[in-house]
Amino acid sequence: MKGVRLRGFVLCALMLFITGAINGAEGATIRVPGDYKTIQEAVDHASAGDTVVVSPGRYRGNITLKEDIILQGAGADSTIIEGDGTGSVIEGASGAVVEGFTITGSGRKGKTGITMDAGISANNAPMTIANNRIINNNTGIKLYYSPSNIINNVIADSDNYGVYLSYSDSTVKNNIIINNKNHGIYCSYSKPEIINNTIYNNLNGIYSEVSRVVIKNNIISGNKSAGVKWAEPIGSQEGSEPILSYNIVWGNGKDYVNVRPGEGGLAKDPGFVNPEGGDFHLKKSSPGIGAGEGGVDIGAFGGDDAQKEIPVSPSVKSYASVKPKKDVGKEPDYMSQMAWKEGTKSGKGNFEGYCVPCHGPEGRGDGVLAETLDVPPRDLSNSELLSTRTDEFLFKVIKNGGPSVGFSENMMPFSGTLSDEEIRNIISYIRSDICKCKYKGGGE
Ligand code: HEC
Structure with a gap:
């Protein structure tokens, strides 16, 4: 047994050394309340690789993280983040680590879907979430396109889900x-x-x-x-x-x-x-x-x-160096496989791979995911509606997502997933097979 432990330790040390060497200089440490009074101010002043260390205490207010920063409390028993009671308490960011907190008091909105309030929410943001107590939120952890590490947390007393994983190939351990x-x-x-x-x-x-x-x-x-x-x-x-x-x-x-x-x-x-x-x-x-x-x-x-206790304090066992596998976030391979089957260039194949889960096979807005969304997917077979939309408009929605034209963020952007040509091919497919309609408005 001893041998095993020791080997584990040496390996850890070696890994730390190697990652340290690759990352070059370690990031800075920013202290709350020493350097900044609030966690958000500290986060706003942090750069990728920095660690924001939060002293014991009760901190009120929601937090929006930044990419690749480490947010570290003194342990779930002593460092408490209490949300505003609206939205998610912590809005995640890609590559960020959150460990050593109690996180509580999210809003209560959204039974399902990506606008659902949570203790920690991550959209397109793979994270490591470790050593926390996440209690009394609407949903504990909500991940959307965010394959993350969820390790050594207590996730309890949510009005809704404990952990919600959508398009998120996560590791959920201990x-x-x-x-x-x-x-x-x-x-x-x-x-x-x-x-x-x-x-x-x-x-x-x-x-x-x-x-x-x-x-x-x-x-x-x-x-x-x-x-x-x-x-x-x-x-x-x-x-x-x-x-x-x-x-x-x-x-x-x-x-x-x-x-x-x-x-x-x-x-x-x-x-x-x-x-x-x-x-x-x-x-x-x-x-x-x-x-x-x-x-x-x-x-x-x-x-x-x-561990002997869950959650443990990060001073006993820190997961700050456990980075999420960032690259798989945007394009879960089973979806692209579906699309590949039909050929990526083909609008039909990509429509089936990427749009059918929400919009349904005939575009009627009845995909498997539809009922998980608070704002339902549009019925794209509605020719009356679609004939009032220009192709440019459709292009913009699909490329940049719902919010770019004032629609819900449930309509996600495909700019990172599909090329312009592929998006145009999907629009042709929608026109020819889904709504069977053309733009009829009187010009622009
Ligand atoms: C995660 C679910 C989801 C996926 C995946 C999705 N959509 Fe949507 N889509 C929505 C929702 C929800 C709306 C309605 C937004 C609103 O009403 O505010 C929408 C709206 C749209 C609209 C706007 C229609 C109009 O009123 O002009 C278009 C076009 C569209 N989607 C096309 C696509 C295409 C093409 C794909 C695949 C490449 C796709 N969507 C994938 C959820 C989704």
């Missing part, structure tokens, strides 16, 4: 996800890995649609509706499979819906020390001890990243 009124973890159009978590007393433990999800070494128990639930029935899950191994799934409304337990799956009382009192350590007699893959304990206190 978290305690409890007492959320909607699903503990919701996955759509994502390929996440959910490993060594304890997921207890939510609506469904894990609920997935159109996602391929690895679920390993977790305890999923006491969830009201189902432990693990798949939207797609067994037999039509190609590309969106549940891949389960070594989980304890027990004592849920139903343990499995459209899902099989997989290798090493156990249906036994996990033997928490005191779940009502919030202690999810395992009793010595727990069937989860040593029963995970490779002999690790099942649940949030087992596995390679196992």
